[in-house]
Amino acid sequence: MSFNGGAALTNELLTWGGVTMHPHRFGGTEFQLDGNEIGHLHGSSLFDLLLPKSERDRWIQEGKAKPHHIYPESGWLSVYLKTEDDVVYGIEIARSKYNQILFRRP
Numbered sequence: 001m002s003f004n005g006g007a008a009l010t011n012e013l014l015t016w017g018g019v020t021m022h023p024h025r026f027g028g029t030e031f032q033l034d035g036n037e038i039g040h041l042h043g044s045s046l047f048d049l050l051l052p053k054s055e056r057d058r059w060i061q062e063g064k065a066k067p068h069h070i071y072p073e074s075g076w077l078s079v080y081l082k083t084e085d086d087v088v089y090g091i092e093i094a095r096s097k098y099n100q101i102l103f104r105r106p
Contacts, residue, residue, distance in 0.1 A: 005081025006044035009090050013038070016098060031094070033101045038094050047079040047090045049097055064089035 013019050013031050019038065024030040028042040039049035048068060051059070056077045059065040068076035079090040 003082065003084075004044045005083070005087045005090070006041050006047070008084075008087045009041065009047060009081060009094075012087075012091050013094060016095075019098070033098055034105065036101045038097045038101065039090075045081045047081055047094075048076055049079075049093055050074075050076050051093075051097065055096070059089075059093055065093060 010021070010029070010031075014021065016033075018033050020032050022030045022032060024040040024042075026040075028040050030040040031038040037050070039047055041047050046069065049065075053075050056065075056075050059077055060067060065077040065079045067078070068074055069078045077093070079086060079093065081087050081090055
């Protein structure tokens with residue numbers, strides 16, 4: 001049986017207050033809070049998130065993410081969910097994005 005990082009990530013994100021799951025416009029599964037995308041999952045092993053460029057660069061420098069698989073110079077980053085540590089990193093980055101969305105609430 002192969003490792004399914006996407007399932008572990010999905011299970012965690014859906015325990016967070018207000019998080020909903022939707023089809024993503026380019027395929028895969030999108031996670032939202034208040035209609036704002038937290039990130040999206042392609043298959044069971046690729047998680048993409050959009051962040052401010054400085055924050056994106058920090059996660060990459062820390063080795064917790066990679067530049068986006070298609071748009072490496074954008075604010076997008078990719079987390080390849082191949083190990084349990086990768087899932088932890090994906091959750092950590094998603095929690096940061098989730099908190100940013102919460103902070104912007106009126």
